[in-house]
Amino acid sequence: MSAFAKGKRAFGFCDRTGFRYPLKDLVYEIDNGVPNGLRVGKDVVDPDHPQNHLDRARTDDPQSLDDPRPDTTIESLFGWTPVGNSANYLQALTGRVGVIV
Numbered sequence: 001m002s003a004f005a006k007g008k009r010a011f012g013f014c015d016r017t018g019f020r021y022p023l024k025d026l027v028y029e030i031d032n033g034v035p036n037g038l039r040v041g042k043d044v045v046d047p048d049h050p051q052n053h054l055d056r057a058r059t060d061d062p063q064s065l066d067d068p069r070p071d072t073t074i075e076s077l078f079g080w081t082p083v084g085n086s087a088n089y090l091q092a093l094t095g096r097v098g099v100i101v
Helices: none
Strands: 011-013 020-022 026-031 034-041
Antiparallel strands (some): 026 034
């Protein structure tokens, strides 16, 4: 014999909205994987978001090389004359269309 009544016609109130629900339609709200004690209606419950589960998933980003160095042989860089960059590969003239490569 059970210690509790069946509660077929019992109702309860949502802790979030205050609306009246059948008691079987109230569910526990979950925060960070743990029930926080609030009973809310099935239509207003927020699922526990994966971002709340910090330090439970591997988030490291392994690289293929230890301390890799950038490639310095790329020649697709260009500079502007007013900046004073010595790597001027592209210049444009104002007033006339002219490109010096």
